[in-house]
Amino acid sequence: MIVIVMGVSGCGKTTVARELSKRLKLPFFDADSYHPQENIDKMSGGKPLNDEDRASWLEILSSNLQQWEEDKGAVLACSALKEKYRKTLSTNLQQLHWVYLDGSYELIMNRINQRTGHYMSGQLLKSQFEALEIPQYGIHVDIDRSPKEIVDQIITNMESKKSEFGVFGLGVMGSSISLNIADKGYQLSVYNRADGGEEDVVDDFLSKHSGYQNIRGFTELKAFILSLSRPRKILIMIKAGPTVDLVLGQLFPLLEKGDIIIDGGNSHFKNTKKRYDLARQFGVEFIGAGISGGEEGARKGPSIMPGGTAESYNHVSDILESIAAKDDFGKTCCTYIGPEGSGHFIKMVHNGIEYVEMQLLAEIYTLLSKQMDYQEIASLFKSWNNGEAYSYLLDITIRILEKKEGDTYLLDVILDKAGNKGTGSWSSKAAFDLGIPNTMMSSAVFARYISSFKEARVKMAAKMEAKNDSLMDVDLKSLEKAYRFGRLINHQQGFMLMESASNSYGWNLNFSEIARIWSNGCIIKSHLMNELHEEFKTEQDLMQMNSVFNRLKEAEESVKEILSLALEKRVSMHCLTASYHYWIDMTSSRLSANLIQAQRDFFGAHTYQRTDAPESEYFHTNWL
Numbered sequence: 001m002i003v004i005v006m007g008v009s010g011c012g013k014t015t016v017a018r019e020l021s022k023r024l025k026l027p028f029f030d031a032d033s034y035h036p037q038e039n040i041d042k043m044s045g046g047k048p049l050n051d052e053d054r055a056s057w058l059e060i061l062s063s064n065l066q067q068w069e070e071d072k073g074a075v076l077a078c079s080a081l082k083e084k085y086r087k088t089l090s091t092n093l094q095q096l097h098w099v100y101l102d103g104s105y106e107l108i109m110n111r112i113n114q115r116t117g118h119y120m121s122g123q124l125l126k127s128q129f130e131a132l133e134i135p136q137y138g139i140h141v142d143i144d145r146s147p148k149e150i151v152d153q154i155i156t157n158m159e160s161k162k163s164e165f166g167v168f169g170l171g172v173m174g175s176s177i178s179l180n181i182a183d184k185g186y187q188l189s190v191y192n193r194a195d196g197g198e199e200d201v202v203d204d205f206l207s208k209h210s211g212y213q214n215i216r217g218f219t220e221l222k223a224f225i226l227s228l229s230r231p232r233k234i235l236i237m238i239k240a241g242p243t244v245d246l247v248l249g250q251l252f253p254l255l256e257k258g259d260i261i262i263d264g265g266n267s268h269f270k271n272t273k274k275r276y277d278l279a280r281q282f283g284v285e286f287i288g289a290g291i292s293g294g295e296e297g298a299r300k301g302p303s304i305m306p307g308g309t310a311e312s313y314n315h316v317s318d319i320l321e322s323i324a325a326k327d328d329f330g331k332t333c334c335t336y337i338g339p340e341g342s343g344h345f346i347k348m349v350h351n352g353i354e355y356v357e358m359q360l361l362a363e364i365y366t367l368l369s370k371q372m373d374y375q376e377i378a379s380l381f382k383s384w385n386n387g388e389a390y391s392y393l394l395d396i397t398i399r400i401l402e403k404k405e406g407d408t409y410l411l412d413v414i415l416d417k418a419g420n421k422g423t424g425s426w427s428s429k430a431a432f433d434l435g436i437p438n439t440m441m442s443s444a445v446f447a448r449y450i451s452s453f454k455e456a457r458v459k460m461a462a463k464m465e466a467k468n469d470s471l472m473d474v475d476l477k478s479l480e481k482a483y484r485f486g487r488l489i490n491h492q493q494g495f496m497l498m499e500s501a502s503n504s505y506g507w508n509l510n511f512s513e514i515a516r517i518w519s520n521g522c523i524i525k526s527h528l529m530n531e532l533h534e535e536f537k538t539e540q541d542l543m544q545m546n547s548v549f550n551r552l553k554e555a556e557e558s559v560k561e562i563l564s565l566a567l568e569k570r571v572s573m574h575c576l577t578a579s580y581h582y583w584i585d586m587t588s589s590r591l592s593a594n595l596i597q598a599q600r601d602f603f604g605a606h607t608y609q610r611t612d613a614p615e616s617e618y619f620h621t622n623w624l
């Protein structure tokens with residue numbers, strides 16, 4: 001940041017600039033020290049400088065100012081009387097504040113006459129006033145007060161001109177969320193690097209959205225930081241992974257105690273915990289915020305899941321809550337989740353649930369396509385979506401089914417190899433670590449992995465007998481029940497995973513609130529979330545809720561029917577099968593694990609517990 005304190009000679013700009021530099025912790029420079037000798041001689045000889053004399057001096061200053069801005073920033077005392085001088089001085093500066101010290105001829109004349117040892121004589125003041133073109137911008141301060149009061153006023157004024165919020169990264173999500181924030185009337189600074197093919201990102205963004213007077217763009221990190229009011233609040237919207245650490249490494253040293261960084265990417269919750277701890281060493285607050293809803297959500301209202309300290313959240317709650325989607329009752333789909341990595345953990349589980357919801361629909365679509373065309377499937381899905389089973393993912397599936405390129409359904413030409421960015425597998429890994437059976441999420445991840453072995457699949461498929469393609473007769477009511485069954489178990493497993501994490505890490509998660517903020521804005525928004533929001537107010541375990549349990553029980557026959565039909569038609573149903581097996585096991589008082597325990601004890605003397613003895617006792621048998 002550069003501050004130029006300007007005004008005619010004798011207005012006190014050197015004193016004020018010095019004082020201001022101390023308060024802003026920026027180096028002080030006096031423009032007079034940069035005059036070439038011939039200018040000094042001329043002035044000492046009582047001759048006023050002309051524009052030509054000043055041109056070289058202004059060029060020297062301009063190149064110094066650019067260097068100072070790159071270094072630590074600066075406060076410069078400089079007369080800068082004419083607009084064209086100021087234009088030269090402003091060249092290439094990212095963040096420049098002009099301060100004009102305003103005083104009458106009489107007052108300044110009086111001051112100059114009292115000074116000794118200054119090469120500016122009182123007579124030249126008149127020519128200065130003649131040359132002066134008062135700027136129509138910047139901070140104007142009346143000099144008829146003490147330097148301290150003048151500096152106080154400048155600082156207050158500068159603070160009021162600062163942005164309330166910063167967004168780092170103008171990718172698709174960063175740009176969309178920036179516009180969302182600006183729409184809510186906040187003063188916003190946005191930053192994007194200007195190298196590596198991203199030279200024009202900021203300029204393009206600003207020119208595309210030139211109607212927004214409340215957005216300022218930066219490609220210079222220091223200028224971006226200094227443009228923000230304290231405590232600074234910066235949302236980083238960059239690709240999760242090592243880049244986040246690189247960016248934090250640049251940001252932390254430039255920030256001050258109490259500043260707040262929000263990581264809005266899909267970071268792993270354990271990395272968030274590490275970054276949270278590192279931020280604290282710099283006195284910086286770190287919020288790991290899961291943000292869901294894709295590009296459209298970011299622009300119009302996402303679901304936001306922030307984790308960190310409650311105090312730091314309070315500083316950013318206004319802004320995050322104002323940009324988030326609204327639930328059915330008009331409440332914001334953003335709530336404080338809990339400490340350190342909890343927000344990103346929740347987002348990770350959200351994505352795990354998302355994987356399963358998508359896979360269930362893919363399984364059902366594949367089965368249905370054996371007896372219906374896409375238009376018919378879309379119509380069926382529409383009838384489901386109009387009722388209790390509404391979800392965003394079902395909605396987009398309908399649109400996908402209907403999409404054509406000419407006479408061809410687009411779906412038919414999309415390669416059947418599913419990609420992933422890792423969050424689904426992270427959920428499964430977390431479940432393995434916590435000992436939670438999230439069988440559906442892992443099945444959904446594995447289904448994607450299997451799909452990627454396209455070449456091998458094609459080879460082996462060629463060796464299979466031609467399959468029985470006779471039309472089947474799936475009962476659509478049973479299918480709908482099976483779909484709902486699968487979804488309920490999916491949510492059961494997802495919330496169970498969060499409950500386990502909450503207990504293990506001491507996060508004290510509020511599941512009713514989590515379901516509520518997932519009722520809109522996010523990818524897994526659905527009517528079911530509204531129901532869960534109510535149910536979780538009184539019960540922590542979804543399957544223990546009578547309403548849920550009875551529905552699952554009632555759907556059992558339908559699920560069996562659908563699964564056996566799918567097997568007959570060789571349609572794999574990874575997720576629906578996993579949900580059914582989970583249901584069977586969770587509702588069976590005795591499982592096959594007795595044999596597993598016996599085997600473990602047989603080969604490894606791992607011991608076992610007995611049904612006819614207290615669970616605290618362990619036994620070993622000499623099996624041979």
Ligand code: 6PG
Nearest residue numbers: 292293294351420421422423523
């Ligand atoms: C969201 C999405 C979004 C994205 C995931 C999953 O909530 O907005 O979950 O975060 O879809 O990154 O992506 P993959 O399917 O590529 O793993």
